[in-house]
Amino acid sequence: MTEMTYRDALRAGLREEMLRDNRVFLLGEDIGRNWGGAFSVTKGLAEEFGDDRVRDTPISENTIVGAAVGAAITGLLPVAEIMFGDLIALAMDQVCNQAAKMRYMFGGQTSVPLVVRTVFGGGKNIASHHSQSLEAWFMHTPGLKVAVPAFASDVKGLIKAAIRDPNPVMFFEHKLVYDKKEEVPDGDYVIPLGEAKVRREGTDVTVWGTFMMVHKALAVAQELAKEGISVEVIDPRTLVPLDKKTLIDSVKKTGRLVLVTEETKTGATTAEVAAVVQEEAFDWLDAPIKRVNAPDTPVPFAPSLENRFIPDEKRITEAIREVLK
Amino acid sequence: MTDKSILVDLYTRTLKIRLFEEKVWELFGQNLVPGTLHLYLGQEAVAAGVTAALSQSDLIQSTHRGHGHVIAKGADMSAALAELLGKRTGSCKGKGGSMHITQFDVGVLGATGVVASGLPIAVGAALSCQMRKTNQVVACFFGDGASNNGTFGESLNMSAIWRLPVIWVVENNLYAMGTPIKLMCPSLTIAQRADGYCIPNVVVDGMNALAVYEAAVVAVDRARRGEGPTLIECQTYRMKGHSRFDAAKYRPKEEADYWLSKDAVETIKKIAVEQAALSEKEADKIRKTLQKEVDAAAEFAIKSEQPQPDEVFDDVYAEVS
Numbered sequence A: 001m002t003e004m005t006y007r008d009a010l011r012a013g014l015r016e017e018m019l020r021d022n023r024v025f026l027l028g029e030d031i032g033r034n035w036g037g038a039f040s041v042t043k044g045l046a047e048e049f050g051d052d053r054v055r056d057t058p059i060s061e062n063t064i065v066g067a068a069v070g071a072a073i074t075g076l077l078p079v080a081e082i083m084f085g086d087l088i089a090l091a092m093d094q095v096c097n098q099a100a101k102m103r104y105m106f107g108g109q110t111s112v113p114l115v116v117r118t119v120f121g122g123g124k125n126i127a128s129h130h131s132q133s134l135e136a137w138f139m140h141t142p143g144l145k146v147a148v149p150a151f152a153s154d155v156k157g158l159i160k161a162a163i164r165d166p167n168p169v170m171f172f173e174h175k176l177v178y179d180k181k182e183e184v185p186d187g188d189y190v191i192p193l194g195e196a197k198v199r200r201e202g203t204d205v206t207v208w209g210t211f212m213m214v215h216k217a218l219a220v221a222q223e224l225a226k227e228g229i230s231v232e233v234i235d236p237r238t239l240v241p242l243d244k245k246t247l248i249d250s251v252k253k254t255g256r257l258v259l260v261t262e263e264t265k266t267g268a269t270t271a272e273v274a275a276v277v278q279e280e281a282f283d284w285l286d287a288p289i290k291r292v293n294a295p296d297t298p299v300p301f302a303p304s305l306e307n308r309f310i311p312d313e314k315r316i317t318e319a320i321r322e323v324l325k
Numbered sequence B: 001m002t003d004k005s006i007l008v009d010l011y012t013r014t015l016k017i018r019l020f021e022e023k024v025w026e027l028f029g030q031n032l033v034p035g036t037l038h039l040y041l042g043q044e045a046v047a048a049g050v051t052a053a054l055s056q057s058d059l060i061q062s063t064h065r066g067h068g069h070v071i072a073k074g075a076d077m078s079a080a081l082a083e084l085l086g087k088r089t090g091s092c093k094g095k096g097g098s099m100h101i102t103q104f105d106v107g108v109l110g111a112t113g114v115v116a117s118g119l120p121i122a123v124g125a126a127l128s129c130q131m132r133k134t135n136q137v138v139a140c141f142f143g144d145g146a147s148n149n150g151t152f153g154e155s156l157n158m159s160a161i162w163r164l165p166v167i168w169v170v171e172n173n174l175y176a177m178g179t180p181i182k183l184m185c186p187s188l189t190i191a192q193r194a195d196g197y198c199i200p201n202v203v204v205d206g207m208n209a210l211a212v213y214e215a216a217v218v219a220v221d222r223a224r225r226g227e228g229p230t231l232i233e234c235q236t237y238r239m240k241g242h243s244r245f246d247a248a249k250y251r252p253k254e255e256a257d258y259w260l261s262k263d264a265v266e267t268i269k270k271i272a273v274e275q276a277a278l279s280e281k282e283a284d285k286i287r288k289t290l291q292k293e294v295d296a297a298a299e300f301a302i303k304s305e306q307p308q309p310d311e312v313f314d315d316v317y318a319e320v321s
């Protein structure tokens, strides 16, 4: 185990996969030696692996992903980076019409082993074009897998699984988790996609959430423990496949569920998860499921507004108290 | 004088697409083809000329009007027809149909229902050939309409900066659905647009398989030498309307008469006969052989079963090993 940031753990995972298999290469805007990625994730990799395998591209999001698709179906293992998650809107055709559907539409003649990395989330006061959380768009698209690692201890094993997976994997990061430090296992290990992690065990209420909301839920759980309230916190780590079992088992134990993500509320992943629990564990629920999300607005700029937009510890605490009533 | 075997090859490829498409039209008339269709009839010389310049291991990327491309590249006609009829024996097991007709094992990387979405994929395939040093070339077909989409500029640019072994093949049939090219493109040719990306480009008679072939050979050689992409604009015309129920009434009669008189099959046959590569008798023999193949393929397709309903679940994800 070594203590390191999420950013460094992610880079270590990418680097190890590039060393392990020379079919792995990275492409994206400003990921190479002059910059090392807008969030410094790929810093140093171009120097080590060369400009061919850490390939700076023009600002052409749809063609970056499309090129990754073309490379993937002809024998390479591309990892495409979209600088900001909001900009993936420009690549939706290649992600959702091509990468996601190719295997199915061609009757299993090919598979598309690519990873698209991008970063979501607010908290940096950079407003509507650089702050959204769009996980649900991709969870709604059959053919894609969706990873949402929130912790340094998970991100390395998950990026390895994503690169080794024969399907297109949308690999989402969050701006505010890059600097978070944790003990990370050393060496080559893979965390299978589709296995949630119980981040904290508890008996009174289950909180399921992603990215910064897991970190916030853990802080809340620690506070509430002082009052004798026992909160179980589940980090799904991937949305597709969704680990329903860990969630349902937890709900069966606690009887209460709070869902919390930074997405705008309508049609968020929390809506899907609430429906799953309603279908599969209704009889175990002792209270209605509570959702905590951002309001249905674009992400605002001013700190006072953005702080109101992003769910905070206070709102999570209130939701927990409400389902415990 | 052109190599005689090439002329026979070009005639055979052109005619094969023609007979295949006539059969599709016939089956369509019998209501055996679900959904819609974009026939390649009329444009045969383009696919024939380009694929004849490629070797078997080279790759192509196709479009919504893809039947001709895949047949010319060597796809199995039975599996192709079965796919058009929505049968489980189809090359895509009945999941793709006309717009997605594709056979990977003969080097077809996909046909796409999204206009211009094949260009980025061709960039990636060519990049992969370059990085893996396979010496393969990728030919990417698209229409005049597609050249107005953003991926055209993105993809040409990327192919040029990385000197990718890709051939951009514009099939300029003068229309995007009912929209005439001259209302949508300010320049006289599509080929001119490639100048902005420093990509060598040429306009050829897309009704003449030999002319297409000769341009494609130059482009393939350039690509294999590592000198990067070429754009070939093939000026051609579709015999039928855009899709299923389009009678193409918007096309002026004089224009249609002119283009339809430049028949792709007759053109290459005339050249082959004139250059003594082919006698009328041999041409006839080739036609009879191909017609038999097409008829047998149709019989196979008609007799095949539709997929079982629960096959809807198959092939969404590949198994993790």
Ligand SMILES: Cc1ncc(C[n+]2csc(CCOP(=O)(O)OP(=O)(O)O)c2C)c(N)n1
Residues within 6 Å of the ligand: B064, B065, B113, B114, B115, B116, B142, B143, B144, B145, B146, B147, B171, B173, B175, B176, B177, B242
């Ligand atoms: C991105 C996109 N926009 C619109 C359509 C609907 N559409 C299908 S074919 C077509 C015209 C395409 O024209 P062109 O690229 O010239 O090809 P052609 O049909 O002439 O072979 C249109 C608009 C589509 N399939 N994809």
